[in-house]
Amino acid sequence: VQRELLDALEQTNQRHLAARADYSELSARINSYELAYNMQIHAPEAVDFAQESEATQEMYGMNKDQTKDFGSKCLLARRLVERGVRFIQVYSGGNHNDANWDAHGDLEKNHNLHAGETDQPIAALLEDLKQRGLLDTTLVVWGGEFGRQPTAEYAKGSGRDHNAYGFTMWMAGGGIKGGTSFGTTDELGAQAVENPLHVRNLHATILHQMGLDPNRLSYFFSGLDQKLVGVEHVEPIHEIIA
Template sequence: MNPLHDYLRMETRRQLLGRGVNAVGWGALAALLGRDGLAAMGASAGSTSAVPDRAAAARTHFPPKAKHVIYLHMVGGPSQMDLFDHKPQMDRWYDKDLPDSVRQGQRLTTMTSGQKRFPIAPSKYKFAQHGECGMWMTELLPYTSRMVDDLCFIRSMHTEAINHEPAITFIQTGNQVTGRPCLGSWASYGLGSLNDSLPTFVVLVAKPTNTEQLQAISGRLWSSGYLPGEHAGVSFRSGGEPILFINNPPGVPGEVRRNTLDGLRALNEMNAKVVGDPETHTRIEQYELAFRMQSSVPELTDLTREPASTYAFYGEQARRPGSFAHSALLARRMVERGVRFVQIYHNNWDHHANVGGRMPSQCRDVDQACWGLVQDLKARGLLDETLVIWGGEFGRTIYSQGGLSHDNYGRDHHPRCFTMWMAGGGARGGAIHGETDDFSYNIVKDPVHVRDFHATILHLLGFDHSRFTFRYQGLDQKLTGVEPAHVVKQLLA
């Protein structure tokens, strides 16, 4: 029994007409472009697939400022008033309740909604101004403080999501509901690949030194959603083989593996021509990429040839696989080799308790590594074309969770305002955008919504967010959704 014949026999009229429409469309396109033009829109270099590579065919709407993105996500929500949003007035408010006029009836999480009091907890850390821009920075980030004139600070980020799952999904995919493509997948889809031997979109999950309160991180965050499957993120492991199952099994020589893949490719191409399932094309590309990565990944992850000057940038922690510094160094090596989008997750920023004990540890994990990454990219002439992003999914409350009877106080989730920064890739160095009130609770100037942030990133990548779409379920889907979104021009160089 032939499964392809069974599929065609059970095919619906809509499926038949859909395949016919595609054939007519490609015929018309061939007539318009000519034979050579259509071939140029075919599969990527070295590929003989008959299915067109939609990523390679895509064009930016205007010249991009950034060709690569390194997104450093601090999972859990860093405390903005302990790091970037200096509020010295709060010292006079120590242990006084947050005024109702400030809260304005805004909803709270169930972790503090039952508290009888909301005592103000000023930051216990010292701040000082740095750089020509005069940015106030915490003592916990001495390396980051050195490069404030390279950074573009957004102190007025805000979101509707108040809990981790919807908030991190929102800032990664533009929607609080899972199943949508993430930012890295959109970049892969729009820009295509610069390296046939490495993934276009890579994910690294860095292990924090302190593991007191980790949030769940899973592949849903780097899913391609309704975009073709080849645009999903490829996760690299922190120990052992960087990617599982790409090497040949014991006893299987490379020639046998190559012959096997050639046979599978022929079968999959036959299936693609008859059925037209785009996921068949994804399967072909994944097999071929895995074969090529057998040689490219070991070279990428071998840091033994890095000079001592590299570790002067990133610190000695970069020698420890799985650390944030090691991941940041790998990100630079990936960008050098043409990877479009590198996503690094660093956990344990969910400070419901022990702010005094955990914040210093978290900052030590990332501070020098972030500085080193920016300086390393700059020294290699890569910063101008690489957008570096740092931030979490929301901020923290100025009031304490659990009271102030001991030093082990915490801060609850706060979606109304938080701080992120960008560097390179067309972002305006030394910019400080947005202001919050004295309590770091409400935005008083230049709010930036997550949708605006996404629109701005897409702009730096060369896309008009309102026209950068993918047809799915009869709609032109967008990263920024259907609600208004605006490019924040003050953030652009």
């Protein structure tokens, strides 16, 4: 019945589109209906972990309470990669307390908690992608929007405030050179002092590894052609590209 309703809706949309062939937003809307249907019929199979062996599930830590949640996200990510999904976000945290990485209170408790939840699953994802021959064509990017200050935020406790001047992100697969570190912070970890980079360099690297020219790719928005890396010329981080 759902398929019949969508077919009837598509026929109506196509008749409406016939007189508006240059209306790209209408075409995109029509395609989105079909995409939504395809997602609905394929999603149940993609999220069915019963197809995975016990050994695979244990590798991702799905047999332990601490790692089960993030492990299931990483395993699902691998299954989506296998099925041709091109952009996947695996999220850790999200609440306004110790359930996220925003350690304004007890830094040691917070980071031990989240590192314990994510370390085994993300390592399993990389290993699983590699053993299935998928890592070379899959770019994995791990990071957040900032780091933490090297000094305590309050008179009591070990919490740290946000730090946009020195923090780390890592990348794997997708043509990235393994075992390479680029840039250093000062002795306190307060700010980058050697080979400092702007986030636009990270964006340029990701686009470059996807086969796109970061300085030419643009999109039209609010009357302007805009670029993901801003208006100035920017280079990828060539030192980490294999």
